[in-house]
Amino acid sequence: MILIIVSFISLMMISGYNNFTKEGIIISVNTSGGSVVIADKSYWDIKSEKINMLNNNDFEAIYKKLDTIGEVNDYQKKLDISGLVGNESKSKFFSGYAYEKPSKIMSTVSIKEGTPIFDDDINTFVLGKDLGEFFNLNYDDTPYLNLMTDFGEGISLGSLMAVGAISLNNSASDAITIYSPLNAIYEIFGLEYGNAHNLLVYLKDYKKATEIKNNLNQYFNENNLNYEAKDWKDLNAFLLSVIEMNTNNYLIALFILSILVFVSVMQMLTTNFLERLNEFGTMRALGINIKNVTLLLFLEIIIMAVLSSLISIIISYGAASILNASNFIMKFPGATDGYPLSLLLTFKDTVLIFAWVLSVSILAGIYPIIKVIKMPIIEVIKYV
Structure with a gap:
């Protein structure tokens, strides 16, 4: 259970940092450089000998x-x-x-x-x-x-x-x-x-930049106008690679933690279920069928996952609030001032990480449950 809590909090912290970095980059780029930039086609052609204004x-x-x-x-x-x-x-x-x-x-x-x-x-x-x-x-x-x-x-x-x-x-x-x-x-x-040289276009919603860029280029081509529009994604490949790198780091952490949580939960449940064979033997002796025993065990796993997640969510949001209020400055190599580190936790990420915990816990419980219910009734009853 402790590993689930630590893993949940770790993923929340990583996703919060990634969200903050992504939003900061996107807002900065679109506020200063515009969401769409329009110029003469020669401006975008690196082989052009002359750039036309x-x-x-x-x-x-x-x-x-x-x-x-x-x-x-x-x-x-x-x-x-x-x-x-x-x-x-x-x-x-x-x-x-x-x-x-x-x-x-x-x-x-x-x-x-x-x-x-x-x-x-x-x-x-x-x-x-x-x-x-x-x-x-x-x-x-x-x-x-x-x-x-x-x-x-x-x-x-x-x-x-x-x-x-x-x-x-x-x-x-x-x-x-x-x-x-x-x-x-x-x-x-x-x-x-x-x-x-160009025109910077600021949009009400930067998410529509690609759509508007395509709209403009279609208009320019249909009217034989020698202009071309590019959106902020076209012009900021390096910054997008930073966002992609952060996303990949998150996925790597998710993969590693999935293995650790899966193995840990499976071992914990196996040990726990084997120590409770007398309890399962009593159930079988009372005539409770295997299906109901199986459902009961899965319910225990779900309750464990939910409780672990609730504790993790409380700790994550509390830690994020403390960090955001501390005005901790993060400075990258080459930066002059750095910027206040903040964690942007979202409801979407919280739900996704909860679903991950629930899924991994249920999958990890399949083997221990099968091991218990497959035991012959005579062998289980002897523990009663």
Whole structure:
């Protein structure tokens, strides 16, 4: 019984962690990067020699379709930027994005110093924390940095005011990332107003991303429009692999615990039933048939499984509540801040694990029960 309780609690803890990680990843991706991303087909073609930006006419055609889809909550343009950023003494490679509505993105990152960027800013940007430290910036002094980039029509130069340092909770990203309002790129670098690489589409329900992506691509193909939509799953293969790895770890634990619980319960029941042969002999002597004895033994197993599960559920939810309130910080390799560990226990997982305990217990009881009821009545009665 103790092994059943320990196994139940272990599976609840693992599933709670997996649920928390999965929900965190999915919400973060869909909040910052959009559930669906639309771009020119050349943007997705790694063999393409030139990436075509979308212009105002392109966006108007896309908006016209999006406005007919009720599940669309919002959308914004995004421009990819990369190159060199520096001052009078040193420079460094950067990679980042310019957003039409940067305030939406700022809500998903951690502001370490200074202030965030806003939608109407025309000369500002924020840097990754480590990139800002590389230039030893004091954001109160409103420092300007020079940027050199290429939007496909030659080198472009400009200066933007660094207003803050952000953290993406990843040391590699914090060392190269910059975010800027799209208006600032238009103003400082002379990029044609309205141009951008893609459109981020935010949905009311991210679970419908694939359906809407397929709907959009069908519309684009039928109308000979050179656009292609991808959903968040297409663009985040690594994060999906993390979710899949957690799921596989859970299944491995489930397999190992199934064997341990099965063997343990079977041995326990075999010993218990053999020690109670006098009880079974009395039943047989009183004329109780084998069927009723069998049902009684299975009922005992079910009661044991239910009691073990109830105890496990109480302990699991209690432990999860304590852990969630403790604000324990988990930090992965390469992470800068980590995040508060939390367990997201669900009714669905509780029911599934209970069904697992019940199934394994019943299966483990088949052999001991058969062994008892197959014993000759004369041999059983002698224990009376």
